Structure formats: structure tokens, C-alpha cells
Amino acid sequence: MSKKIDERIPNTVGKGVLPDYPAVATPWGRLISYYEAAQHSQRNIAVYSANLMQVYRILIPDYEERSEILCANSYKRMLDVFSSPIGKIAGIDTNNVHPFMRGNFPGCLNGDSGDEALLMCGRVNDFGTYRVEKELDTCPWDIIGTELCRATTTSLQGVCDGEATLKKAGPNVELHMIEARGAGDLHCRIVGENREKFPMPAHKQWESFGPIATADMIKYTPEEEMLKDSQFFREECNYHFNNGTCAEFDAATWFRPNGSSGGAGYLFPVFAELIQSGRITEEDLDRTIHCVFESAGKSAFGGFYAVEGVRNWLGVPAEIKDGRVMGGFLEVYLACQGVPVEAEAFNSEEVILRINRGALEQRMPKQSAAYLSYWYGMTKTLVSALWSLWEEAGPDAAEILRVKIAKKIDKFC
Numbered sequence: 001m002s003k004k005i006d007e008r009i010p011n012t013v014g015k016g017v018l019p020d021y022p023a024v025a026t027p028w029g030r031l032i033s034y035y036e037a038a039q040h041s042q043r044n045i046a047v048y049s050a051n052l053m054q055v056y057r058i059l060i061p062d063y064e065e066r067s068e069i070l071c072a073n074s075y076k077r078m079l080d081v082f083s084s085p086i087g088k089i090a091g092i093d094t095n096n097v098h099p100f101m102r103g104n105f106p107g108c109l110n111g112d113s114g115d116e117a118l119l120m121c122g123r124v125n126d127f128g129t130y131r132v133e134k135e136l137d138t139c140p141w142d143i144i145g146t147e148l149c150r151a152t153t154t155s156l157q158g159v160c161d162g163e164a165t166l167k168k169a170g171p172n173v174e175l176h177m178i179e180a181r182g183a184g185d186l187h188c189r190i191v192g193e194n195r196e197k198f199p200m201p202a203h204k205q206w207e208s209f210g211p212i213a214t215a216d217m218i219k220y221t222p223e224e225e226m227l228k229d230s231q232f233f234r235e236e237c238n239y240h241f242n243n244g245t246c247a248e249f250d251a252a253t254w255f256r257p258n259g260s261s262g263g264a265g266y267l268f269p270v271f272a273e274l275i276q277s278g279r280i281t282e283e284d285l286d287r288t289i290h291c292v293f294e295s296a297g298k299s300a301f302g303g304f305y306a307v308e309g310v311r312n313w314l315g316v317p318a319e320i321k322d323g324r325v326m327g328g329f330l331e332v333y334l335a336c337q338g339v340p341v342e343a344e345a346f347n348s349e350e351v352i353l354r355i356n357r358g359a360l361e362q363r364m365p366k367q368s369a370a371y372l373s374y375w376y377g378m379t380k381t382l383v384s385a386l387w388s389l390w391e392e393a394g395p396d397a398a399e400i401l402r403v404k405i406a407k408k409i410d411k412f413c
Contacts, residue, residue: 006347007322024335025399027328030315034251035233037336042119042140042262049263051296052370053145055288056267067147067206073204073270074155082106082107082162091163096245102170105192107160108132109243116241117254120205121230122187125219127244129171132192133219137226140189142181143264147193149180151266153190153208171196178210186223214338261362267362290373297377307382319349323387323405325381327351330403333358344402351405352392360401368401379405388413 009029020035031042060066082091091097095109105128112124112134122136127159141148157175164172173192179185191212193200198213231237232251274280301307314328327346330353334341339359345352361367372391379389388408394400 004345004352005343008346019294024332026314026332027324027343028315028317030313031335032332035173037218038119038233040333040336041338043228043262044337045262046140046143046371048374049141049148049261049267050144051292052264052289053148054279054296055146055285055292057145058292059271059274059284061248063147064206067150068204069147069274070147070151070190070266070270071154071208073273074151074266074305075158077269078155078158078170079162082110082159083165084162087159087162088166091159092166094247095243097163097167098245098249099167102168103129103194104160104164104170104172105129105132106167107163108134108156108173108175108190108192109245109247110159110163111156112243113192113247113254116232117232119230120188121227123221123227124244126217130173130194130197131214131217132173132175133188133217134190135219135221136181136188139181141262142188144182146183148266149177149188150206150208151284153177154205155266156190157208174200176208176210176212177254178212179214183209186226187221188240191217191218198275201263216278253387255376259366260381262369264364265362268366271366285366286369291368293373294377297374298381300378302379307330310382321383322348323351323379323407324348326375326383326387326389327353327403329378329382330375330405349406353403353405354394355403357397357399357401372403375403 004181004410008027011025013029021031023031024037025031034163054068056070060069060165081087091107091110095106095113097106097109108127114135115122115134119138120139120141122134122138124132124134126133147376153175160173160175164170171194173194175190175192177188177190179187179189183189186215193213200211227234231241232239232254239251241254271280271285275282275285301310310329311325314325316325316328316334324346327343331341334355340356342354343351344354355369360371363393372389376389386407387405388410389403390408392402392404
């Protein structure tokens with residue numbers, strides 16, 4: 001190992017001198033706090049998901065058709081999960097849903113706690129049998145696309161309807177996201193209304209942006225009073241999330257940097273459905289993913305200011321201008337997302353990283369291919385066109401994605 005890994009500051013240097021602090025360390029000793037790592041994690045996931053949304057837009061050009069397919073798929077998946085025994089554990093038990101709560105509105109507790117874990121902070125303005133209102137001040141996913149805003153609403157509807165099957169019957173609410181930061185609104189706002197109490201005309205499932213019957217009941221938070229951080233990072237909350245039924249979680253037990261695949265968790269199941277139905281071919285999907293993500297990767301560091309910015313962020317010494325720059329960036333990128341990674345080689349000639357495939361893919365195997373194209377493109381602009389990145393599989397390829405960064409001539413790249 002000493003021959004394959006050039007000098008880098010070991011994590012043990014200075015241990016005991018300063019108090020232990022949750023942080024991600026770069027290969028050059030720069031520390032990235034847990035708070036900053038969480039922000040980077042959610043933004044990285046959002047950017048990745050925005051690229052994947054472009055893949056979907058190329059494959060299905062019509063907005064209404066895309067939204068309709070995405071919403072129907074997300075609703076059914078969540079309905080199936082939360083009407084199963086998993087729904088009782090993950091929904092009812094985890095959120096302390098009391099037996100007297102009837103109907104589907106308690107399922108909104110899942111959306112509330114999930115928002116906080118994804119750094120989507122805000123407040124519950126109304127939580128009752130006939131009306132629910134949640135207002136968000138921040139949303140790292142606001143760059144992905146309004147198709148996803150619609151689908152997150154219908155997926156929460158699936159959660160609510162699924163959980164309702166496990167309880168005694170009661171009034172149900174219909175959810176609409178009447179404001180969306182992804183559409184340019186200041187807030188994201190989901191309102192659930194009971195249609196017997198608040199009648200409205202019927203609508204298609206994907207038309208989940210309203211209108212609603214209780215617009216006059218909205219509690220609007222002005223910009224100067226908006227929150228910037230979730231409860232996990234706020235002193236007045238004792239750095240804990242608390243919901244309306246006294247369920248309490250700290251960051252270590254609830255917040256997971258890689259706990260969400262972002263838009264990928266919505267889009268890859270749709271891709272599988274489209275392939276199965278014959279609407280697209282697997283070859284079309286693979287080619288589009290490759291082209292979109294390679295281009296996106298090159299664009300990430302296309303400007304010299306972007307290269308200089310990431311070098312400063314990582315603490316890269318001025319004399320290092322080889323594959324270690326990309327290798328160090330990739331280590332930190334993955335560490336912020338909670339994906340285990342270790343360096344097999346780290347020197348001026350090559351970098352080899354061993355990445356936990358399961359944590360990266362999250363049961364979506366095509367994520368590895370997307371990331372490889374993405375990181376390949378990044379290497380070309382963050383380091384230079386002489387350098388490349390590819391998978392060099394080892395005997396444990398089923399568990400480990402072995403990525404190599406080195407100079408490579410490829411006439412058909």
C-alpha cells in the first residue's frame with residue numbers, strides 16, 4: 001500500500017489534540033463539517049436527479065404524458081408499500097399515530113418527517129381530520145423539475161391512502177401542492193382537503209397543483225420569517241426533530257446523508273415500467289443516460305473558476321494537477337452521501353477507489369452506469385482531457401464498484 005498510495009495526511013494525525021467532531025476529511029487534511037456535508041449531500045443528489053430528469057424528458061417528450069406516468073407509478077408504489085406490514089412499522093408505529101386517528105390524514109406525518117431529513121424545512125400550519133397544510137421554506141430538490149413536484153404529491157397521497165387501510169375507516173383528504181419552489185414559488189405548500197367537507201371538481205391524478213377550496217385559510221409565512229435549516233440543525237429544537245404526535249428523532253437515528261436517492265427513486269422505477277411495456281428499449285435508456293451524464297459531468301467543471309473553487313474547497317496543493325484531484329473530490333463526494341469508499345491506490349500515476357455498490361445503487365443497478373458517465377465527464381474538465389475514469393472490475397464486482405482514474409488513450413471514447 002505504501003508504494004501505491006502517495007503521501008496524504010492520515011486521519012490519525014492530531015487525534016486527541018482537538019475534540020472529536022463529526023466531519024468528512026479530504027486527503028489533504030481539510031475538514032468538512034457534518035452540517036456542510038449534509039448540505040452537499042442533498043444538493044449533489046438533486047443535481048444528479050436533475051440530469052436524470054433530462055433523460056426522462058428526452059425519452060418521453062410530452063409534459064402531460066411524463067407527469068401522468070410518473071404520478072401513477074409513484075402513487076401505486078407508495079400505496080403498495082404503506083398498505084403492507086411495512087406501513088405499520090415505518091408509518092404508524094414510527095410516527096406514534098394514535099388509535100383515535102381515523103382516515104388517511106395521519107399519513108402526512110411521514111411527509112413531514114421525511115421533509116426534515118431531506119433538509120426541506122418549514123412548518124405544519126394545519127393538521128386535522130378534514131384539512132392539512134404543510135409549508136416549506138427550503139427544498140434542495142427545487143432544480144429537478146415540476147414533474148417531480150407533482151409526483152412527490154401523489155406519492156404522499158399513496159402513503160396516506162396506504163396507511164388508512166391499516167386503521168379504522170374515517171374521512172380522507174385529497175392532497176394538492178398549490179405552491180412549488182420548483183415552479184418559482186417562494187414556498188412549497190401542500191394542502192389536504194376532505195372532499196365531503198370541501199367539495200371540488202374531479203381532476204386527473206397528475207393535476208395535483210390545485211386549485212383548492214380553502215385558499216382563504218392558508219397561513220402564509222413572509223420571507224423575513226422563513227427558516228433556513230431543518231430541526232436537526234436548530235438550537236431551539238435541541239437539534240432533534242419532533243412531530244405533532246411527540247415522535248422524536250435525532251440526526252444520528254433519523255437523518256441519513258444517503259437515505260434518499262432523490263429523483264432517481266421516482267424515475268428508475270418508471271424507466272423499468274416503460275421498458276416492460278415496450279414504450280422504450282433498454283438500449284435507448286442506456287444510451288441516453290450515457291450521453292446526458294457525460295455531458296453534465298464535463299459541464300460541472302467546464303469553467304476554470306469551478307476547477308479553482310473545488311481545489312480550494314478540498315485543500316489540494318498547487319503542485320498536484322493529476323488524477324488525485326478527481327480522486328480526492330470523488331472520495332469527499334461519496335463520503336458526504338454516506339457511501340463507503342476506500343482508496344486502493346492514490347498516487348500521481350493512478351487512483352483506484354473501491355466503492356460500496358449497494359450503498360451507491362440503492363437497489364437501482366443503472367445508477368452505477370450513470371455515475372460512471374458522470375464522473376468520466378468530470379475528470380475531463382476537473383483534471384484534463386488526458387485523464388480518464390472507468391470501471392476496472394475485481395473479483396468482488398457484485399459488492400464493490402472499482403473505479404480507476406489514470407491517463408488513457410481511447411480513439412472511440
